[in-house]
Amino acid sequence: MIVVVIVNSPGWPAVRRAFFDGHEFTSSLPEISRAFLTNVEIFCIAEGFILVVGLAIAVMRSLPGPVFFPIRALAILYADIFRGIPTILVIYILGFGAPALQLSWLPTSTVVWGIVGLVLIYSAYVSEVYRAGIDSVHPSQDAAARSLGLSRSQSMRHVVLPQAVRRVVPPLLNDFIGLQKDTALIALLGTVEAFRQSQIDVAATFNFTPYLATALLFVAITIPLARFTDWLLNRDRRRRQSAGALG
């Protein structure tokens, strides 16, 4: 239906020339693909940090009792602030602000500051996902672990977290698909990644097909990522159900 409307619209011939030019597509793709590797690299590095920082924030937030109030408050403040500020602002502030401090021991690479920005933002989101997972594990599990003599941190590490993380794999992946897309924001700092490269190509030819090529590259990453999660979850379910038959 939508396709029919688009294809029959008066501007379609012009749009088709501007966005679906086969020659432009094949000529721009290699360069954009190379630049896209930068996106993948940024994504992988940022993701590693986000998984760790997000988990740390979530665990800090789940500490009980009045003793840990300051730590809990800090974790909440962090999550509130970095979920509140638009990603693009954090990247601008860090990317242009931090190097301007002219501190010799601070890195000046825009990629580094872009990654720091993404880690700060996404760790806030991911900590909330982890926290939901931790809260979803019934308190009787912790009680059972503690009653056996496990300490609070042992119970968290061996009993609560493994169950929590398993439950939040799909929403975690959802955030990572968001992160994969947001790696394009680092282009704003001047790093030549796929989106920036496609802008350069478009500016040279006045043909928008490189944008389409970039979009396809992003989708080409996110779809396998989504299928991979499905596979992981299915495998876990199968393993648990078939173990009895094998045992």
Next chain:
Amino acid sequence: MSGTDGVVASGRAAAPADALRLEGVHKSFGRLEVLRGIDLAVAEHEVVCLIGSSGSGKSTLLRCVNLLEPIDAGRIHVLGTEITGRGVDVDSVRRRIGIVFQSFNLFPHMTVLRNVTLAPRKVLGLPAAEADARCEELLVRFGLADKRDWFPDRLSGGQQQRVAIVRALAMQPELLLLDEITSALDPELVSEVLDVIRELAAGGMTMVLATHEMGFAREIASRVCFLDGGLVLEQGSPAQIFADPQEERTRQFLKRIVDAGRL
């Protein structure tokens, strides 16, 4: 250790060595006062059954003994050591006390063997091989050897509860608390769990059971305590409590049980 201050409402003269002693234990949840001054002493090798209607405080009492719930007033001693004082290492106390819950609470992401070996390995620091050996021996003893690599969700309720008991036993506790461990089971699965308790009682394990299985309490208990309104209202031998209860509330409770065909 020896009962020099043995003026507790145990009904026994000069306790040899109390495995567990509660003195004036109070516990409230918000405005609800669940325990209103519990006095109770349990000697070593004794099997004490707590009976009483729902809400009489049986489960709360057991959870307090295991320090899963902090008490508001009173004292609890385990094998001569006060465990409710300040600066008590709760983890080391719990190491000596096993508890089995109504809802099993097995760890669903671990196999049976891992469920049972977790605490011996992480808390006692046993090497994996040694923990495995100790736990497999227990699994064999309770007829669960062929289930060692299964995950809990593949087991029947009775099997899960037996694994939960083995998990508690793997820590070689000096006192075992059993919180209505057959209440969540289908009737035909109850006996396999009770058989395990029978065997433990025969082996001299000190146990405190909260239970609705009156027939079982009558058979296995060295002493039966009737809890009502957060107090131990009456206690005595099973014969005395079930045949000749002194308190009106006890008689009413037992009459309801008999009327329901549960005794």
